[in-house]
Amino acid sequence: MHSSHLLLEEPIRMASILEPSKPSFFPAMTKIVGTLGPKSRSVDVISGCLKAGMSVARFDFSWHDPEYHQETLENLKAAVKLTKKLCAVMLDTVGAELQVVNKSEKAISLQADATVILTPDEGQEASSELLPINFDGLSKAVKQGDTIFIGQYLFTGSETTSVWLEVSEVKGNDVVCVIKNSATLAGSLFTLHASQIRIDLPTLSDKDKEVISSWGVQNKIDFLSLSYTRHAEDVRHAREFLSKLGDLGQTQIFAKIENIEGLNHFDEILQEADGIILSRGNLGIDLPPEKVFLFQKAALYKCNMAGKPAVVTRVVDSMTDNLRPTRAEATDVANAVLDGSDAILLGAETLRGLYPVETISIVGKICAEAEKVFNQDMYFKKTVKYVGEPMTHLESIASSAVRAAIKVKASVIICFTSSGRAARLIAKYRPTMPVLSVVIPRLKTNQLRWSFSGAFEARQSLSVRGLFPMLADPRHPAESTSATNESVLKVALDHGKAAGVIKPHDRVVVCQKVGDASVVKIIELED
Ligand SMILES: Nc1ncnc2c1ncn2[C@@H]1O[C@H](COP(=O)(O)OP(=O)(O)O)[C@@H](O)[C@H]1O
Numbered sequence: 001m002h003s004s005h006l007l008l009e010e011p012i013r014m015a016s017i018l019e020p021s022k023p024s025f026f027p028a029m030t031k032i033v034g035t036l037g038p039k040s041r042s043v044d045v046i047s048g049c050l051k052a053g054m055s056v057a058r059f060d061f062s063w064h065d066p067e068y069h070q071e072t073l074e075n076l077k078a079a080v081k082l083t084k085k086l087c088a089v090m091l092d093t094v095g096a097e098l099q100v101v102n103k104s105e106k107a108i109s110l111q112a113d114a115t116v117i118l119t120p121d122e123g124q125e126a127s128s129e130l131l132p133i134n135f136d137g138l139s140k141a142v143k144q145g146d147t148i149f150i151g152q153y154l155f156t157g158s159e160t161t162s163v164w165l166e167v168s169e170v171k172g173n174d175v176v177c178v179i180k181n182s183a184t185l186a187g188s189l190f191t192l193h194a195s196q197i198r199i200d201l202p203t204l205s206d207k208d209k210e211v212i213s214s215w216g217v218q219n220k221i222d223f224l225s226l227s228y229t230r231h232a233e234d235v236r237h238a239r240e241f242l243s244k245l246g247d248l249g250q251t252q253i254f255a256k257i258e259n260i261e262g263l264n265h266f267d268e269i270l271q272e273a274d275g276i277i278l279s280r281g282n283l284g285i286d287l288p289p290e291k292v293f294l295f296q297k298a299a300l301y302k303c304n305m306a307g308k309p310a311v312v313t314r315v316v317d318s319m320t321d322n323l324r325p326t327r328a329e330a331t332d333v334a335n336a337v338l339d340g341s342d343a344i345l346l347g348a349e350t351l352r353g354l355y356p357v358e359t360i361s362i363v364g365k366i367c368a369e370a371e372k373v374f375n376q377d378m379y380f381k382k383t384v385k386y387v388g389e390p391m392t393h394l395e396s397i398a399s400s401a402v403r404a405a406i407k408v409k410a411s412v413i414i415c416f417t418s419s420g421r422a423a424r425l426i427a428k429y430r431p432t433m434p435v436l437s438v439v440i441p442r443l444k445t446n447q448l449r450w451s452f453s454g455a456f457e458a459r460q461s462l463s464v465r466g467l468f469p470m471l472a473d474p475r476h477p478a479e480s481t482s483a484t485n486e487s488v489l490k491v492a493l494d495h496g497k498a499a500g501v502i503k504p505h506d507r508v509v510v511c512q513k514v515g516d517a518s519v520v521k522i523i524e525l526e527d
């Protein structure tokens with residue numbers, strides 16, 4: 001990964017582009033979040049996804065019931081055991097999502113230039129003339145000329161399975177629309193996006209709360225993907241809700257920025273959230289096309305400087321039915337990495353696509369290539385400048401560890417951590433080599449029972465670019481005596497060697513506490 005570094009800012013020997021990449025243990029430093037569904041829920045396919053590099057599994061509760069998702073999750077657990085690859089669990093909420101209900105599941109054919117009525121009467125049958133929706137406030141929110149998109153996987157501009165409507169008239173609670181493109185809507189449920197319109201629905205719906213308190217608690221979800229986050233208050237509210245649900249006090253909240261309202265409150269949302277999902281599916285149609293890249297670059301910069309993971313969605317739509325991405329898609333994935341994203345989120349591609357495993361594999365390969373030309377030096381300087389002086393001790397330790405690792409061409413950085421904070425800070429400086437975060441469990445109590453911390457912290461690092469967790473044995477107490485430090489370090493080195501990331505004579509940078517002092521040390525391995 002870190003060998004053969006090219007710089008795009010300098011002339012590249014053209015023939016070097018064709019040189020095949022050396023195989024490496026980790027498919028990429030950039031993480032892949034896969035949405036699991038109909039085409040990706042058997043132990044077999046999930047195992048394939050894990051081996052191809054998926055490290056976070058997303059369960060989208062807009063679709064299917066908790067029992068269905070539980071079955072998938074049980075298969076994920078079996079696949080994790082089988083492949084020995086860790087995977088975090090992300091629960092994706094429904095939130096303020098407008099939905100069209102198609103009870104009969106008969107395909108609905110819509111013709112360009114014809115009209116169709118959106119009605120809040122959910123008892124009605126969906127047809128080419130009438131589409132029942134789950135929200136009675138739409139007629140008050142929109143006006144003539146507004147744009148609405150409906151589909152299972154919102155409008156890409158080149159498909160015939162989602163439709164673009166223009167509001168022609170509001171009649172009582174109904175909204176009459178002109179159809180702009182011919183399309184066939186197939187399935188039992190479609191989402192509806194009214195461009196640049198405020199939808200007066202709560203960000204955490206009652207159904208979401210019910211699912212989080214049952215399915216979420218039962219499965220100790222690592223991440224809550226908070227759909228349609230529009231204000232910092234949405235995140236605070238979700239945090240307060242989680243804090244009352246036992247273990248879920250440790251669940252990280254990833255705010256999904258899906259519309260202009262979220263974009264306008266981006267800075268305050270970033271302060272409250274643990275991570276950000278750039279939900280380009282919705283946002284990509286809420287924004288004028290020529291502005292999408294600008295949002296992406298600005299948002300990723302802010303996330304990077306805040307040291308919070310950023311996830312980019314909707315990269316290879318066409319791979320839902322094809323084995324190869326389009327040229328534009330392939331380039332887009334690489335650019336997301338160069339722009340600084342931590343992870344790529346796959347939606348329809350893994351959920352209902354024909355090639356979930358191949359998609360993950362190709363996206364991982366593109367990410368790995370882009371990482372090789374990521375200008376770490378420039379990024380490092382930018383980050384140090386942004387942080388300013390005086391730095392906190394830990395920030396200074398973390399940045400020094402990365403600097404040292406690059407200078408001595410270390411093969412990995414090993415970071416001891418309990419809360420995960422130190423490892424995240426190292427990752428913030430985007431080292432060119434993987435960071436093994438050795439999570440040391442801590443004994444903790446909630447007044448009812450004693451338990452070990454660490455599992456959440458380890459799995460949560462699976463969303464951060466460059467971080468690869470290892471949970472230490474709870475018999476290694478968190479109190480750092482030099483004897484335990486040494487024995488855990490030996491375990492970590494053995495783990496790295498067995499995995500093939502560390503080889504004889506490699507240099508390794510270690511970040512740990514010795515007594516009261518945080519230290520960065522460089523060790524040179526024997527054989
Ligand atoms: N159990 C441990 N043993 C040795 N060093 C540790 C341990 N936990 C954290 N460190 C080191 O302590 C410093 C603070 O790290 P941080 O992740 O903030 O710790 P904490 O988990 O206590 O919040 C870092 O240098 C980190 O490598």
Ligand SMILES: C=C(OP(=O)(O)O)C(=O)O
Pocket residue numbers: 060092227258278279280281282283313314345347
């Ligand atoms: C990922 C997105 O949303 P959803 O949860 O609807 O797939 C998106 O809008 O990009």
Ligand SMILES: [K+]
Pocket residue numbers: 060061062092093094227
């Ligand atoms: K959703």
Ligand SMILES: [Mg+2]
Pocket residue numbers: 258279281282
């Ligand atoms: Mg969305």
